Amino acid sequence: MPKLNIALLQLKTSPIKHENFTSARRLLTQALTKSPNLDLVVLPECFNSPYSIKLFRQYCEPIPSGETTHFLSNLAKEFNVNLIGGSYPEKTPEGIYNTSTVFNQQGELIAKHRKVHLFDVDIPGKITFQESKVLQPGSKSTVFDISSQRSKTPFKTTVGLGICYDLRFPELAHKMARQPHSSSLLVYPGAFNTITGPLHWELLARARAVDNQCFVALCSPARDPDAKYLAYGHSIIVDPVGRVIAEAGEGEEILTCEIELDDVNEFRKNVPLNEQRRFDVYE
Numbered sequence: 001m002p003k004l005n006i007a008l009l010q011l012k013t014s015p016i017k018h019e020n021f022t023s024a025r026r027l028l029t030q031a032l033t034k035s036p037n038l039d040l041v042v043l044p045e046c047f048n049s050p051y052s053i054k055l056f057r058q059y060c061e062p063i064p065s066g067e068t069t070h071f072l073s074n075l076a077k078e079f080n081v082n083l084i085g086g087s088y089p090e091k092t093p094e095g096i097y098n099t100s101t102v103f104n105q106q107g108e109l110i111a112k113h114r115k116v117h118l119f120d121v122d123i124p125g126k127i128t129f130q131e132s133k134v135l136q137p138g139s140k141s142t143v144f145d146i147s148s149q150r151s152k153t154p155f156k157t158t159v160g161l162g163i164c165y166d167l168r169f170p171e172l173a174h175k176m177a178r179q180p181h182s183s184s185l186l187v188y189p190g191a192f193n194t195i196t197g198p199l200h201w202e203l204l205a206r207a208r209a210v211d212n213q214c215f216v217a218l219c220s221p222a223r224d225p226d227a228k229y230l231a232y233g234h235s236i237i238v239d240p241v242g243r244v245i246a247e248a249g250e251g252e253e254i255l256t257c258e259i260e261l262d263d264v265n266e267f268r269k270n271v272p273l274n275e276q277r278r279f280d281v282y283e
């Protein structure tokens with residue numbers, strides 16, 4: 001039975017970029033001490049800086065030539081682990097993107113996702129956030145294959161990747177999880193907040209898992225009570241049936257879980273939604 005061992009590193013971000021690198025390395029070291037068979041490690045959205053419209057410009061860097069990409073690539077290679085580098089602001093000639101990079105065990109950049117749906121909301125008296133004031137939206141869905149030689153049960157599987165607000169859009173998840181990609185796991189580095197987190201974080205993770213009959217993993221930054229933006233925390237992993245199989249609290253934490261990849265095919269066989277869809281009716 002192929003099993004994927006995953007760790008979500010719910011780290012507390014600092015305004016000092018290098019402190020975030022130190023935290024990522026420290027948590028990864030602890031995670032591997034606890035679970036030496038880790039196949040995939042995930043960092044949170046905006047792991048190298050505070051999540052702030054005012055700061056994206058200050059922290060942005062080119063990918064792959066910037067220091068954060070170098071740091072992540074070296075980390076993946078040094079620890080011999082597949083790594084989803086949360087997200088960080090990417091500087092390009094056409095503007096800034098909120099971008100997630102993925103590295104294999106050799107430290108090679110194997111995928112890059114630019115947040116497609118920008119977090120533009122206004123809930124009066126509660127939260128106003130307008131990513132589009134500073135960021136450009138990505139225009140592609142992202143899937144990639146990972147394999148692992150670390151695991152006791154070597155495997156190859158397809159993973160879909162979104163960032164935070166992307167989670168609210170079932171169409172993007174469907175695209176990543178249906179044929180021809182058939183992702184068995186959808187990963188979203190995400191920084192929901194203390195307003196929308198309690199309302200929708202778990203609900204959306206479970207909804208995307210049930211819709212697509214796959215595992216869903218959301219990796220949040222830890223909550224920092226002194227920060228302007230209060231991240232929700234509660235990094236979470238949901239199985240293809242929609243059950244929460246691991247959940248963190250609010251503070252800095254490493255969430256690890258063993259994912260039985262065969263559960264995806266089994267549940268898709270038992271409840272064959274993919275064969276039963278009626279696109280003739282929906283279109």
Ligand SMILES: NC(=O)CC(=O)C(=O)O
Pocket residue numbers: 118119163164165166168190191192193196197
């Ligand atoms: N921060 C986000 O991109 C999304 C979010 O907080 C929400 O959808 O709620």
